[in-house]
Amino acid sequence: MSDTAVGTGQEYDAAPYLPVRGGLAAYRRAAAECRGCPLFADATTTVFGRGDPHARMLLVGEQPGDQEDRKGEAFVGPAGRLLAKALREAGIDEEGVYLTNAVKHFKFTQSGPGKRRIHKAPSLREMTACRPWLEAELRLVDPKVVVVLGATAGKAVLGRSFRVGADRGALLPLPGVDGGPQVVATLHPSAVLRADDREAAYAGLVADLRVAAGAL
Numbered sequence: 001m002s003d004t005a006v007g008t009g010q011e012y013d014a015a016p017y018l019p020v021r022g023g024l025a026a027y028r029r030a031a032a033e034c035r036g037c038p039l040f041a042d043a044t045t046t047v048f049g050r051g052d053p054h055a056r057m058l059l060v061g062e063q064p065g066d067q068e069d070r071k072g073e074a075f076v077g078p079a080g081r082l083l084a085k086a087l088r089e090a091g092i093d094e095e096g097v098y099l100t101n102a103v104k105h106f107k108f109t110q111s112g113p114g115k116r117r118i119h120k121a122p123s124l125r126e127m128t129a130c131r132p133w134l135e136a137e138l139r140l141v142d143p144k145v146v147v148v149l150g151a152t153a154g155k156a157v158l159g160r161s162f163r164v165g166a167d168r169g170a171l172l173p174l175p176g177v178d179g180g181p182q183v184v185a186t187l188h189p190s191a192v193l194r195a196d197d198r199e200a201a202y203a204g205l206v207a208d209l210r211v212a213a214g215a216l
């Protein structure tokens with residue numbers, strides 16, 4: 001892949017695709033046309049955030065997975081189902097939260113006879129290019145608590161030095177924003193699904209979500 005967004009001759013950047021005004025619906029429509037990095041080319045669709053536009057809790061994942069890409073909705077696959085269960089167990093109403101991702105297109109590799117699409121982590125450049133959409137969602141939803149799910153979301157929201165092992169489960173300030181939302185980092189639900197000790201990993205996710213719920 002080249003260093004420039006397809007057909008623009010510019011560095012990767014979603015900013016030129018953002019609407020100048022409007023609410024989440026206007027941003028969602030505009031994001032559908034985003035060509036700010038090359039990921040749009042292989043993905044089925046842009047997966048913008050979903051949920052309560054006035055949510056007090058906003059959760060950020062990494063990027064849509066295979067099912068999210070096909071359906072155009074964040075967190076509707078296996079990771080989303082596990083997250084919904086963990087939210088319920090932590091006493092958080094899923095209907096009342098806003099769910100989004102640091103990167104809005106599915107990045108994958110494809111190999112083998114069945115051509116299964118295998119998730120591939122987004123690069124720092126792709127995350128940085130996509131950040132204006134996340135910043136707009138944070139500004140428009142204006143939550144009290146932001147939950148970052150895993151390393152990619154943590155780096156996108158808290159900066160490149162973020163480490164999930166060291167930073168999870170505590171109330172942290174949002175860097176560069178006075179009086180902004182508090183941030184709680186935790187494991188990504190996909191990491192829970194892959195964990196050797198799945199039960200312990202899931203209990204940790206629920207415990208971290210309880211910390212976030214306590215800050216509402």
Ligand code: URA
Nearest residue numbers: 061062063065074075
């Ligand atoms: N993983 C994510 O980070 N986000 C989704 O929407 C689905 C899986």
